[in-house]
Amino acid sequence: MAAALPLSLLLFILVSTLPLSKPDLEGDRAALLSLRNSVGRALQWNQSQSPCLWQGVTCEGNRVTVLRLPGSGLAGQIPVGAFGNLTHLRTLSLRFNALSGPLPSDLALCTDLRNLYFQHNQFSGEIPPFISRLQNLVRLNLAGNNFSGEIPASLNSLTRLGTLYLEDNKFTGEIPQLDLPFLMQFNVSFNALNGSIPAKLVKHGSTAFEGMSLCGPPLADCPKTTTDTPINSGSHSGRKKFPAGAIAGIVVGAVVILLLIVLVILYSKRKRSSKRTRAVDISTMKGTDVASDKAFPGDGEGGNIHGSAAAIPKEETVSGLVPKPEISGGKKLVFFPGAQRTFDLEELLRASAEVLGKGSFGTAYKAVLEMGTVVAVKRLKDVVIGHREYAQQIEKVGSMTHENLVPLRAYYFSKDEKLLVYDYMPMGSLSALLHGNRGAGRTPLNWETRSGIALGAARAIEYLHSQGSTVSHGNIKSSNILLTKDYEARVSDFGLAQLVSSSASPTANRVIGYRAPEVTDAHKISQKADVYSFGVLLLELLTGKPPSHSLTNEEGVDLPRWVQSVVREEWTAEVFDLELLRYQNVEEDMVQLLQLAMDCAAQYPDQRPSMREVVQRIEELRKSLIDEAEHNSSQRTTSVNDSAPPPSVLD
Template sequence: MKSGFGFAKPLMEVLQLITFLLLVFFPLGKSDLAAERTALIALRLAVGGRSLLWNTTDQSPCRWQGITCENNRVTVLRLPGNGLIGQIPVGIFGNLTQLHTLSLRLNALTGPLPSDLAASTDLRNLYLQGNFFSGEIPSSLFGLKKLVRLNLALNNFSGGISPSFNNLTRLATLYLQSNKLTGPIPELSLTNLGQFNVSFNQLNGPIPSSLQKFKADSFLSTSLCGSPLSPCPNEAVPPASGGSSSNNSNSGGKKKLSGGAIAGIAIGSVVAFLLILLILFLLCGKKSSRKTNDIATMKQLPSEVEIPREKHIRGGENGNSNSSEYSGAATAAVSAVTTSKTAADSKNKKLIFFGNAARVFDLEDLLRASAEVLGKGTFGTAYKAILEVGTTVAVKRLKDVTISEREFREKIEAVGSMNHENLVPLRAYYYSRDEKLLVYDFMPNGSLSALLHGNRGAGRTPLNWETRSGIALGAARGIEYLHSQGSTVSHGNIKSSNILLTKSYDARVSDFGLAQLVGPTATPNRVAGYRAPEVIDARKVSQKADVYSFGVLLLELLTGKPPTHAILNEEGVDLPRWVQSVVRDEWTSEVFDLELLRYQTVEEEMVQLLQLAIDCCAQYPDKRPSMAEVTRRIEDLRQSSLGQFQDSQADVVDEDGSSRRTNSIDSGPAPSSLMMD
């Protein structure tokens, strides 16, 4: 492994000089493959460094990773999540005039967009989300008349939204969410626009009529008004002609009510009084009925709730997130549905608690609680329920449960009997023909997925080595405990969104045992990116397959990258294969999350954990360690690093390459809760 973390300023200055010279000798607009090759090398020197695994001895860039050519010209440049850092110099895209797809998403690029991007007039797909681009959206962008998809989300763009977007007449996708845009939205007459989002900006004013067809989650956390959001403040209503007080005074007297109006008021008052009596009578009858029956009414939690896109989730090109990850909860309306039940049926309408779990509430209390949607996944929808007694729980409403009631109760009793400090406790369940509910302890700090892939902007606090290695150890202990319950017992759905966190960031493994409750149609794609290569039926996952999934989870912790980016027409990124290719070329330091490169004292332990993750992701199951061995190895490396890392005078290397001394340990942010499968 090559030693040293960070980027030294002298080296960066040399790279910038070389880039400048390359661009001078191959001037803007030269339209041949040789000029394109030079421009790409200049791009690599300016922002790519060793993270772009290009064989520059090959004279044809068409064979380089992430590049596609047509008619011996570069037409596609896809470099998502490649750790690109810094500002793109002017002169690169002036030589890539045949591009029709450019993806630089999920990197750390800064500064304004280069002005010569306008030279790539054939651009149809432009994906720049998840960087730190700043400044106003350049006017040169509006000359790209062939643009169909434009994603500038999760950057630092400022200024207003220009009416010149109307020049992009073919635009079908426009994502501008999570920037610093201000002012009103102009009228956008884009007839092909089908995907639109400006959430989490500082926009204000009315939503234009042409954009009112989009749902409310396209305008979250703004000061906009009008459909589909709340109405704009009403303008002052002008006085009716002839009805002003001055006119009345001029007339010399007050206008009297007619006899018909007086009669109408009297009849209306009587009807209103009778309606109030009827409502009071019905309410008293319901209250009395509740006292004599177990539960005569049921409140149904909504099965389909539209989940808003979140500010800090790094979506793919179509703006959707992978499982991933929500930063906030949407309030769910709980509707009351009255159903007639026989006395025999009502006896079954009870929560079944496990072991010594406190029985401080019943089903009626649960259904009467205020509910917030936490996540909507394969197994069902998860809610945060705040009971009237002050207790907060997480409720998972299962879907696609195909097994019989007897089999369900047997399997869920086995899940409820699991008791370990690194598992999310299942406290109770409810079973009826129409509803299956699971009640868990609520984890206030959300999921590991939200913690890793949440807000990566300027306000984020870096997630340090101590927190990450502690989460890895806690999750490993929880999975090891599950495996110790029998050779056939496995989790089957290990991923970062199923690792939940307490207030002190202790890891708790969730959703264990649920794969055995649902039908085959619910499981195929739930572990995309985490699934071991030998797994065919996602309901039948061995313990060694769990180890593989945990290995991917460790890589996710170390690299800060989700396991896949398979969104829209963007090719997927296989995280284990990418890490192994970088390590094979002795560029080990390139795989680590930039937030970890700040801590030089734990370099050796980071490499050890990386090697463990690679061992877990071995192609053949018998080459993978057991979870007991995985836990032991994490304990050993964490023990050796803890003393050094907690030194109050630990050296920290800033991203600009300078050193400083710190008296505190950076801790991760506290994202909103998430419990989903």
């Protein structure tokens, strides 16, 4: 009995405290319903359920701790009292709605707030004083609203603040002397601020201050004030007058320089127009360099070397892929064993061509031959090796065959032209699929498709690494992950890093955002550096954000650092692409893949897994997905309602 007494006492205490916590959750429910009734009538919250089961609501310890309603059609002014009972909120995200008016004053009671995301609404008025009393704030984003007045210096009291985004508002006056020790992300651009930039904010770069009358590093220097000279009693000015003749000379000189600039621009346009006319008229100008970069402007980062040609302007479609005269000097395309020889060099040169984009190693074209065959042709640039070495390297690349690699069919070498012929991938690149057309009508990539792409790409890279300890890809990024009609991954651009000059194509420009910290030489990309790049690729798949893209990635830092900062604050769900959050039954798998991505993107190479381990871990995730799908399929088979079609690859 003596041993049972403490247990009975403990049970009594636990049971007796349950009724006391109920009013807290009921108060949270009332506050949420007040918010919905005033600004969010479109929210489909089932009042018969616990508020912890409502869309965008997360609870801990019988209290609401997270309210995340981005892009949920909220509109109007939030009434005072909506947040007064939500005193345990740690994350409040109402971004991308149409909320207006001032911030509600009872938000001051949410002293546990760490993350406050109000960007891209229509809030107005000054930043209220109570914001400075939210001592636990780590991230504050008020960008894209109508806030006005001065930026308060009292923000210095937010000593934990790591993110402060105030751009695209109507703030006036000077930037206060902010001294926040943990501030990593900062932007006040496109307001009506003036004056000099405080020294402690210089590290955030010029983009944080653009669009205003600011001066000082990192922008242009502030104008120096003229010191008054000693004056005589009869003098009317303490400053030296600028001679009128000098002013006239400056004006005349400026006009002459302006006229010269205009003449140079007109001459350049006329010359470029003449070149384009000669390039397109291939029927009479057989030797013209139609496939030159000047004739086909583009960027393979936004589209892809094998991406869809639907976005290519019509004037960039020509009736022949005709390089320089040396290319037709009796030399032939060299086909690899197993490749169908359905065309020759002359037929390729006569093919109609569309620019797909400029990638890291050259310009790529979609070539449609006369018999209807479609191939992708990459015109290499900055190749610094001779014919024999080139042939040896390309033969090595062509010998690497795997179901998840883009097949290399043929190649050509001359003094002035180096061509590679690949299979054409009609679905384009993963980059275009993830980041293109995020508006209405977009077909989102579901979890099954994304995890399948990750596994296919991992298997291809593992195969490359199995060819020898010195073999690596060297340029892993989403624009080099191409897709078949069934959304299966095909890795491209492998084995080309050794062909080009590192000075002509700096590594930083080629793999920005994907480059491992230790990489300094384009010709020395280790397998562990490949693993890092693949980790960033996984993060891109999970977050929907392109690496190091300050406009799309609203936090404005590289993906690994951003994800680390988010996870550190126990805010994992906000990491994932909104298109993935609808698949609640796979949240555990998503978190596991996120952990794998962070392991791959570890700072030090010896802490990263091998690609073989990466493949095994993704296969385990996929196995659970397949097992669940088979289980659901068997249940549908035994059900009387088994006539419904199976889910498609894309929801």
